[in-house]
Amino acid sequence: MADVSTAPALSGVLETALYVDDLPRAREFYAGVLGLRAMSGDDRLVAFAVAPAQVLLLFRHGATGKRVELPSGAIPGHDGHGPVHFAFAIAADALPRWEAWLAHCGVAIEARNAWPRGGHSLYFRDPDQHLVELATPGLWENY
């Protein structure tokens, strides 16, 4: 019998998803401005490798609402709307380079934060108005 006295461990967040209006436009932004490498992509989904065991998924709005049956199993329907927030971790010494790079790319920094634990954050928008944060260590108990 498996132990059901407590939840088994989670290793981490494997996939973080964004839903976008124009998949090629969003792919261009995350590859070109954020420097991410696409592992796979079609007209419904682009999957970027961010770090080991960390994947950013871009889904095209309207392409994921129905359950998909696959030879390997199934993927239930899902969908999302609105300008959501998420954050990337960056090294402390990468902050000035990110500021210069975003300026070079014509991406406006919409806000900054200097957190009590010592970390710094920058906020900007992707082409779908999702609120992207870049944060240096010193923000959370575990970062």
Add this chain to the structure above:
Amino acid sequence: MADVSTAPALSGVLETALYVDDLPRAREFYAGVLGLRAMSGDDRLVAFAVAPAQVLLLFRHGATGKRVELPSGAIPGHDGHGPVHFAFAIAADALPRWEAWLAHCGVAIEARNAWPRGGHSLYFRDPDQHLVELATPGLWENY
């Protein structure tokens, strides 16, 4: 002058956010069923530590749309709707324990996948109908 010939590196995805209707209900699910530890929380936001430098944020619908000015800086407005998808990584040998634990908690498994690379996924819903996946290694190039 900072180098602007290429994007600086990202270390990983630091924060993944969900938007929920009932924050105490969602907090209970992610703490009780998923076993996550809340680092902080109020009536607007709960922040869970998932792994080092990996945070799951639960935001209350309607509480985040306006820009917030802080002594430390500012956080621009953001919001999200719809039953979005995201995934947690689990160890291969944790899969049967997760199946038993979810059954014990009364959480129905909505689909499964056995991926070509050898990984296995389970899918279920949180109280806001977000599509949660638990995935063992052998799914992506980087996992």
